[in-house]
Amino acid sequence: MTPEEFRRYGREVVDWVAGYWERVESLPVMSRAEPGEVRAALPAHPPETGEPFEALLADLDRVVVPGLTHWQHPSFFAYFSANASGPAVLADLLSSGLGVQGMLWATSPAATELETHVLDWLAELLGLPERFSSAGAGGGVIQDTASTAALVATLAALHRASGGEAGRAGVGSGRWTAYASAEAHSSVLKAVRMAGLGDAALRAVDVDPGTLAMRPEALRAAVETDLAAGMVPALVVATVGTTSTTAVDPVPAIGALCREHGMWLHVDAAYAGAAAVCPELRWTHEGVGEFADSYCMDPHKWLLTNFDCDAFWVADRAALLGAMSVLPEYLRNETSESGAVIDYRDWHPQLGRRFRALKLWAVLRWYGAEGLRAHVRGHVALAQELAAAVDADPRFELMAPHPLSLVCFRLATGDDEADDRGNAEMLRRLNASGALHLTHTRVRGRHTLRLAIGSPRTERRHVLAAWRRVQETATELAHGTA
Amino acid sequence: MTPEEFRRYGREVVDWVAGYWERVESLPVMSRAEPGEVRAALPAHPPETGEPFEALLADLDRVVVPGLTHWQHPSFFAYFSANASGPAVLADLLSSGLGVQGMLWATSPAATELETHVLDWLAELLGLPERFSSAGAGGGVIQDTASTAALVATLAALHRASGGEAGRAGVGSGRWTAYASAEAHSSVLKAVRMAGLGDAALRAVDVDPGTLAMRPEALRAAVETDLAAGMVPALVVATVGTTSTTAVDPVPAIGALCREHGMWLHVDAAYAGAAAVCPELRWTHEGVGEFADSYCMDPHKWLLTNFDCDAFWVADRAALLGAMSVLPEYLRNETSESGAVIDYRDWHPQLGRRFRALKLWAVLRWYGAEGLRAHVRGHVALAQELAAAVDADPRFELMAPHPLSLVCFRLATGDDEADDRGNAEMLRRLNASGALHLTHTRVRGRHTLRLAIGSPRTERRHVLAAWRRVQETATELAHGTA
Numbered sequence: 001m002t003p004e005e006f007r008r009y010g011r012e013v014v015d016w017v018a019g020y021w022e023r024v025e026s027l028p029v030m031s032r033a034e035p036g037e038v039r040a041a042l043p044a045h046p047p048e049t050g051e052p053f054e055a056l057l058a059d060l061d062r063v064v065v066p067g068l069t070h071w072q073h074p075s076f077f078a079y080f081s082a083n084a085s086g087p088a089v090l091a092d093l094l095s096s097g098l099g100v101q102g103m104l105w106a107t108s109p110a111a112t113e114l115e116t117h118v119l120d121w122l123a124e125l126l127g128l129p130e131r132f133s134s135a136g137a138g139g140g141v142i143q144d145t146a147s148t149a150a151l152v153a154t155l156a157a158l159h160r161a162s163g164g165e166a167g168r169a170g171v172g173s174g175r176w177t178a179y180a181s182a183e184a185h186s187s188v189l190k191a192v193r194m195a196g197l198g199d200a201a202l203r204a205v206d207v208d209p210g211t212l213a214m215r216p217e218a219l220r221a222a223v224e225t226d227l228a229a230g231m232v233p234a235l236v237v238a239t240v241g242t243t244s245t246t247a248v249d250p251v252p253a254i255g256a257l258c259r260e261h262g263m264w265l266h267v268d269a270a271y272a273g274a275a276a277v278c279p280e281l282r283w284t285h286e287g288v289g290e291f292a293d294s295y296c297m298d299p300h301k302w303l304l305t306n307f308d309c310d311a312f313w314v315a316d317r318a319a320l321l322g323a324m325s326v327l328p329e330y331l332r333n334e335t336s337e338s339g340a341v342i343d344y345r346d347w348h349p350q351l352g353r354r355f356r357a358l359k360l361w362a363v364l365r366w367y368g369a370e371g372l373r374a375h376v377r378g379h380v381a382l383a384q385e386l387a388a389a390v391d392a393d394p395r396f397e398l399m400a401p402h403p404l405s406l407v408c409f410r411l412a413t414g415d416d417e418a419d420d421r422g423n424a425e426m427l428r429r430l431n432a433s434g435a436l437h438l439t440h441t442r443v444r445g446r447h448t449l450r451l452a453i454g455s456p457r458t459e460r461r462h463v464l465a466a467w468r469r470v471q472e473t474a475t476e477l478a479h480g481t482a
Numbered sequence: 483m484t485p486e487e488f489r490r491y492g493r494e495v496v497d498w499v500a501g502y503w504e505r506v507e508s509l510p511v512m513s514r515a516e517p518g519e520v521r522a523a524l525p526a527h528p529p530e531t532g533e534p535f536e537a538l539l540a541d542l543d544r545v546v547v548p549g550l551t552h553w554q555h556p557s558f559f560a561y562f563s564a565n566a567s568g569p570a571v572l573a574d575l576l577s578s579g580l581g582v583q584g585m586l587w588a589t590s591p592a593a594t595e596l597e598t599h600v601l602d603w604l605a606e607l608l609g610l611p612e613r614f615s616s617a618g619a620g621g622g623v624i625q626d627t628a629s630t631a632a633l634v635a636t637l638a639a640l641h642r643a644s645g646g647e648a649g650r651a652g653v654g655s656g657r658w659t660a661y662a663s664a665e666a667h668s669s670v671l672k673a674v675r676m677a678g679l680g681d682a683a684l685r686a687v688d689v690d691p692g693t694l695a696m697r698p699e700a701l702r703a704a705v706e707t708d709l710a711a712g713m714v715p716a717l718v719v720a721t722v723g724t725t726s727t728t729a730v731d732p733v734p735a736i737g738a739l740c741r742e743h744g745m746w747l748h749v750d751a752a753y754a755g756a757a758a759v760c761p762e763l764r765w766t767h768e769g770v771g772e773f774a775d776s777y778c779m780d781p782h783k784w785l786l787t788n789f790d791c792d793a794f795w796v797a798d799r800a801a802l803l804g805a806m807s808v809l810p811e812y813l814r815n816e817t818s819e820s821g822a823v824i825d826y827r828d829w830h831p832q833l834g835r836r837f838r839a840l841k842l843w844a845v846l847r848w849y850g851a852e853g854l855r856a857h858v859r860g861h862v863a864l865a866q867e868l869a870a871a872v873d874a875d876p877r878f879e880l881m882a883p884h885p886l887s888l889v890c891f892r893l894a895t896g897d898d899e900a901d902d903r904g905n906a907e908m909l910r911r912l913n914a915s916g917a918l919h920l921t922h923t924r925v926r927g928r929h930t931l932r933l934a935i936g937s938p939r940t941e942r943r944h945v946l947a948a949w950r951r952v953q954e955t956a957t958e959l960a961h962g963t964a
Contacts, residue, residue: 001568001848003500010496013572017579018485018492031591035822038595046603050850053569056843060576064840067592072581079589082834084581086483087535090495093575094542096788097499099554099566107561109513110549113520121528144626145832155676170680172655186810187833193808194637194831196678198652244811300834306578307836326675328668329726329924340517349676349831350627351669352564352782354789358546361538366483368532442811 028434074457081454084306091362105341115357129289146270147187149296157264159323181214216253241272245400255291273297379405510916556939563936566788573844587823597839611771628752629669631778639746641805663696698735723754727882737773755779861887
C-alpha cells in the first residue's frame with residue numbers, strides 16, 4: 001500500500017470509526033450471532049491474489065459488525081467497561097505507524113522515556129507516593145493487562161522471598177503460599193498457577209459478608225496456620241474494587257500484616273484505580289502508598305485509554321529485575337550496561353513491546369486532570385442515582401456497597417431459589433432485548449445482576465432507560481408474560 | 483473528543499503517518515538521543531486542564547521523533563524487523579475504534595470466529611498440517627509475542643506430563659527438565675523460569691559448529707542423562723530460524739526423540755515462519771507437521787502485520803486448556819458451557835484481549851498469497867546477493883549459513899581478539915553514521931555483525947548502499963582513519 005493509498009483508505013477508516021461511534025447506540029448491544037455464523041460467511045480459503053481494501057470494509061459491515069457485542073455502546077453495562085476515546089485511538093494509530101520497539105532503551109529511547117514519564121505523571125494524578133516514582137528505587141511500566149501484572153508481582157515476590165533461588169533452581173514443592181480474598185479476580189489464581197506454585201498454594205481468604213472485603217483477621221489466621229505448618233507466605237494480593245462488587249480490601253491492616261511477615265503486597269486496582277484521580281474517592285487507596293510493594297490499575301478500563309494498557313508500579317525495582325532479567329548477547333549494548341537507562345524488557349514477560357505510552361500521554365493531555373475527574377465523577381454520580389432508585393423499589397435488593405460506578409442488585413421475593421431463577425431469566429430477557437447489556441455474579445451465593453457504568457458515551461438517559469427496562473422486565477416476570 | 487473532532491484530527495494523524503513513511507528514509511536510523519534527553523523536554527507534571535490535540539502533534543515532532551530508532555526505515559537491518567504495513571495499521575485502527583473484548587466467544591463472537599478463521603487460513607498458507615486446524619483437535623490463537631507462546635507451551639507441556647498435577651499442586655522441585663539449543667532465544671529460558679522450574683531446568687543443547695543447529699545426538703545424550711538421574715524430560719523447544727543466525731534445528735530427528743520419550747515439542751519459528759509461505763523455502767519446516775505439539779511464528783516480524791501478533795497453534799488443545807483455564811462465576815455463560823465455541827481467554831495468560839485478527843485478515847486479503855510470497859522472496863534474494871558480495875571480499879568472512887534474509891559476517895584478519903575489537907568498532911561507526919542500523923551477535927564466540935532484511939521499504943539500493951558503507955568503514959579501519 002503506497003502512502004497515497006494509505007491516505008485515501010485512512011480517511012475512509014477514520015470516517016468509518018467516527019460513524020460507528022455515532023450510530024453504535026442504534027445497534028443491539030449484545031451480538032445475536034449463533035455459534036459458527038460469522039465463519040460461515042467467510043471464504044473457506046485465503047485469497048491467492050490481493051483484494052482491494054474496499055472489500056475488507058464491505059465485509060466489516062456485512063460479517064463482522066453483526067457478530068460484535070458493542071463494548072462502546074452507551075448502554076453497555078456488562079463486566080467492566082473497556083472505554084476507548086478519540087485521543088487514545090489516534091495516538092495508538094501513531095504508535096502503529098511509527099512501528100518502533102521499546103524492549104530496550106536503545107531500541108527507541110523516546111518509547112522508554114515517555115513511558116517512564118507518563119507513569120510518573122499518572123502516579124501523581126492518582127496520589128501514589130514518591131516510592132513508586134522513577135526518581136527513587138521504584139517506577140512504573142505499562143503491562144498489557146492486570147493478569148500479567150499479577151503474574152509479574154508473583155514472580156517478584158518469589159524472587160525476593162527466595163533470595164533469587166526460585167528463579168535459579170525453581171520454586172520447589174509445597175512451601176510458598178499466596179493469599180487473596182475469596183472475591184479476588186481469577187487472574188490471581190492463574191498467576192499463582194502459571195508461576196508453578198499450583199492452585200493449592202493460593203488461600204482464598206474469607207470476606208466480610210456485608211462489605212465483601214477481605215477480613216484481616218482471617219488473613220492473619222491463614223498466614224499463622226501456614227507458618228505453623230512450615231509454609232512460607234510470600235504474597236498477598238489485596239483488591240481495591242473487586243470485579244464482582246467493587247469491594248475494597250482493607251489495605252492498611254493487610255499491609256501491616258505483610259510487613260510483619262515480610263510478605264509482598266500486590267494491590268490490584270484494575271478497575272477502581274481510576275477513581276483515585278478524584279480526591280474524594282482516594283480513601284479507596286488508603287494504605288497503598290504506605291504498604292504496597294506493587295500496584296496496578298487499568299487505564300483501559302475506566303480511564304479513556306483503549307486496550308491494552310495496564311499501569312503497574314513497584315516500590316523497589318530490584319526484585320522485579322531479579323525475577324525477569326535474561327540477557328542474551330544480541331541484546332547487549334553500551335547504554336544498557338551503563339545502568340543509566342531503563343530496559344523495559346526486564347519488567348514484563350514479553351520481549352517485544354509496542355509504544356503504548358503514546359496513547360496514555362494523549363489521554364492525560366487531552367483531558368487534563370480536570371477532565372479525568374469529571375469523567376469518573378459523572379459515572380459515580382449516575383451509579384449513586386441508580387442505587388437510590390433500586391433501593392426505592394421494594395421488589396429489589398441492593399446486594400453490596402456501591403461506592404464507585406457498579407451497582408449490584410437482584411429481585412428478591414424472599415424465596416432464594418426461585419429468585420435465582422427469576423434473576424437469571426430477567427438477565428436473559430434484558431440482554432436479548434438488545435437495548436442494554438448486563439452481566440451477573442454471585443453475592444453470598446445468590447444470583448445477582450451487575451450494572452457497571454464506564455463508557456464515555458453513557459449519559460443519564462441511558463442509565464434511567466436501563467433501570468426502567470429492568471423494572472418493566474420484573475413486572476413482566478411477576479405477571480408471567482413473555 | 484466528538485466524532486467530528488475525531489474526523490478532523492484523524493485525517494491529520496493519517497497524513498502524519500503517511501508523511502512519516504515517506505520521509506523516514508531521510509532520518510538517522512538510530513536515535514542519537516542521550517539518556518534523559520527526551521524526559522528533559524517534557525513538563526515535570528501532568529496538565530491540570532486539557533490541551534488541544536495540536537499540542538500533542540507538535541511535541542511528537544519536537545520531542546518524540548528525534549528520540550526514536552526508526553524500525554520502519556528501509557536501512558533498518560538490526561535485530562529482526564517488525565514490519566508494519568498500510569492494511570495492517572488501518573485494520574488495527576478499526577480494532578481500536580470498535581474497542582471490543584474477545585476474551586469469551588460471547589463477549590464478541592466475530593472477534594473469536596474471525597481469529598480462528600484467519601489462523602486456519604494462515605496455517606494453510608504456511609503448509610501446516612490438518613492437525614493444527616480448528617476443524618480437528620488443534621487450533622490457532624494470536625498471542626502477543628513468541629515469548630508468551632513459549633510460556634504457554636511450557637505450561638501445556640507440564641500439564642500433559644504431570645496429568646494436571648503441576649497446575650493443581652505446583653511443579654514441585656527438581657524433576658522437570660526442558661531442552662533447547664544453545665542458540666535458542668532467551669525467551670525459552672524466561673519461560674522455563676516463569677513457569678517455576680528455574681533456570682537450572684533448561685538444558686542448553688550443543689549445536690553443530692557449522693550449521694549452528696541443534697545436534698540431535700546431543701539432545702539424546704542430555705535426555706538420557708537426565709532420565710538416568712531420575713528427571714522427567716517434559717519439553718523440547720526447537721528453533722526454525724534462530725535469532726542469532728537463522729539456524730534451523732533438525733525438527734524430524736528432534737521430533738522422533740520427543741515422541742520416543744513423550745516430550746512436548748514446541749517449534750519456535752518466530753521470524754522464519756513467514757518463509758513457509760514460499761514452497762521453495764518450506765524445507766525449513768520439515769518435521770513440524772508430523773511432530774510439533776505446538777508451533778509459533780510472528781506475522782509482526784516478517785509478514786507485514788504490525789506489532790503485536792504472534793500466531794500460535796497447538797495440535798491438541800486439551801492440554802492447553804487444562805493448563806490455562808480458570809472459570810469464575812462472572813464469566814460463566816450458556817454458550818461457553820455448551821462447548822460449541824472457543825473462549826480464547828483459556829488459550830493465553832491474559833484475560834482481556836484485543837481484536838487482533840482484523841489486522842491479520844487485512845494483510846492476508848490485501849496482499850494475497852502471491853503478494854506475501856513476493857515479499858519474502860524479495861528479501862531472501864537481496865540477502866543472497868549480499869552474501870555473495872561478502873564472500874567475494876577477502877577481508878570478510880561469512881559466519882553462518884544464510885538461507886533466509888539474515889546475513890552474519892565479520893572482518894577477519896586472522897587475529898581473533900583484534901578482529902573482535904575491529905568488528906565492534908566497525909559496528910559503532912556504522913550505527914553512528916545514521917545511514918543504517920545493524921546489530922551484532924557472537925558466533926562460535928566471535929563478535930559478528932548481523933544484517934537482517936525485513937522491511938517492506940527495503941529495496942536493492944538500500945542493501946547495496948549498506949554493503950558499500952560496510953566496505954568503506956573496513957577500509958577506514960584498516961587505514962586507521964576516523
